[in-house]
Amino acid sequence: MRVLVTGSAGFIGKNLVIHLSEQADYSVLIFSRESSLDELQGLVDQADAVVHLAGENRPKDISAFYEVNVGLTQSICDAVRATGRKIPLIFASSTWANNLDNPYGKSKRDAELTLDLLSKEMGNSVSIYRFPGIFGKWCKPNYNSVVATFCHNIANDLPIQMNDQSTELKLIYIDDVIADFIATLQGVDEGLSYPLVEPEYKVSLGELADQIKAYKRSRTSLLSEPVGAGFVRALYSTYVSYLKPDQFSYSLLQHADERGIFVEMLKTKESGQFSYFTAHPGVTRGGHYHHTKTEKFLVIKGTAKFGFRDIVTDERFEIVTSGDEPHVVDTVPGWTHNITNIGDDEMLVMLWANEIFDREQPDTVVAKV
Secondary structure (H helix, E strand, C coil): CCCEEECCCHHHHHHHHHHCCCCCCCEEEEECCCCCCCHHHHHHHHHEEECCCCCCCCCCCCHHHHHHHHHHHHHHHHHHHHHHCCCCCCEEEHHHHHHHCCCCHHHHHHHHHHHHHHEEECCCEEEEEECCCCCCCCCCCCCCCCHHHHHHHHHHHCCCCCCCCCEEEEEEEEEHHHHHHHHHHHHHCEEECCCCCCCCCCHHHHHHHHHEEEEEEEHHCCCCCCCCCHHHHHHHHHHCCCCCHCCCCCCCEEEECCCCCEEEEECCCCCCEEEEECCCCCCCCEEEEEECCEEEEEEEEEEEEEEECCCCCEEEEEEEEEECCCCCCEECCCEEEEECCCCCEEEEEEEEECCCCCCCCCCCEECCC
């Protein structure tokens, strides 16, 4: 399918063009601000579908609302008519189309009516998306997206402004938008429709700012926010996309002594923390037990001997693992344990504990194996 994308250099357009270019079933024709109207008919002649994303939302002159939002839409409809084909169209409108007192909203509504007329005349499939706020990578900050502005400014230590922290935002994520576009392209029906992109998220300005600030703090506190699903997953991805290349990495505190080093990497609110340590040949670490805390050890490099002793029955046993064969070793409450580097080289071990270390209540009791 050859898909003509107008506004291909914009926020939504960039994401759509990239996603379509990743799939062998699509080829992309582009129409951007650098393109001329003289090129439009030739592009539409080649197209099997049109995704019309080009638009003005913050022009210097109010007349640009109609020149672009209505005028370009009319030109596209005329070009489709000239082909005599029922080329399906997808149009990026806005929830502002319901507000005819707003020049931007009225221009979007008039563009919708232009597309509606084409659909009735030729039977084209026309899918009109009335979008709320959209967020995600490549959205221009300090323009018309509060999410982009907050992510960019907080990531770069710039101030943000909120007139009312309780103001509720309705948001959808760019990847969900693109997925819905592609589903619409694959399942074209005749007539006019108003698809809805789901899920739609609701968040207050204050909550949004607090969450993004927590993402920034996590590099120093090492305490990761829950970022695995839903809105927080999408927002975290968006926040990270505004980091500059010289911000891609950050340092961790290293604790070193004659045994080796110990480094905490990541902590979670409910799923423990991740660390790693080294040990020189012949060095033994540990020699303690826990009442509740549990751990998982994975030797990445070198050879380790884990020693265990039941503190009640005095039962003992050993486990030997190496970096040559990934093998996780659990520590169990009530068993004192240690780990000895029995190889000839430095040993490197990854460690997960099911809780964040608390110096006031360490749940770590010294006891020999």
